[in-house]
Amino acid sequence: MNKKQHYDLPNIIKNDFFLFGKIHLILLFAIILSANAIVIIVYKTRMLIAEEEKLRIEVKKKNEEWRNLIIEKNTLSMPPID
Template identity: 85%
Template sequence: MNKKKQHYDLPNIIKNDFLSYGKIHIVLLLAIILSANSIVIIVYKTRMLIAEEEKLRIEKKKKSDEWRNLIIEKNTLTMPPID
């Protein structure tokens, strides 16, 4: 007895079923993929903005410290000498 195994082209069968019966499913799948990509992009941009904000806060603190030191130095230099 020679029984031949029957092979199915599963990706093609799934594609045909989706096109015949599941058009709404394809639309929903695309909507899910698009919203997932949007979330990833928004999270990435938010993290970049948070990193930029932190960098600016550090720079502001350095400038503030430098300004404070300059004011102290100015006040020290303009003080009259004590005799």
């Protein structure tokens, strides 16, 4: 009788990776780490850009308020016209 030989394919693949593919696992790990670092850096950069924009708007409002106060001061300090 012909007996079919069964192989434990997942176990064979795992053993091949650990015996012959260590560099591949290291590279895969490095790729995953660098991809995560890129995502985190992009997120933080976007948050900083949004914060910068808010600060620019606040500075613009403060400058407008300052100009209005200067105009008001100049108007109030003018002598009355008779």
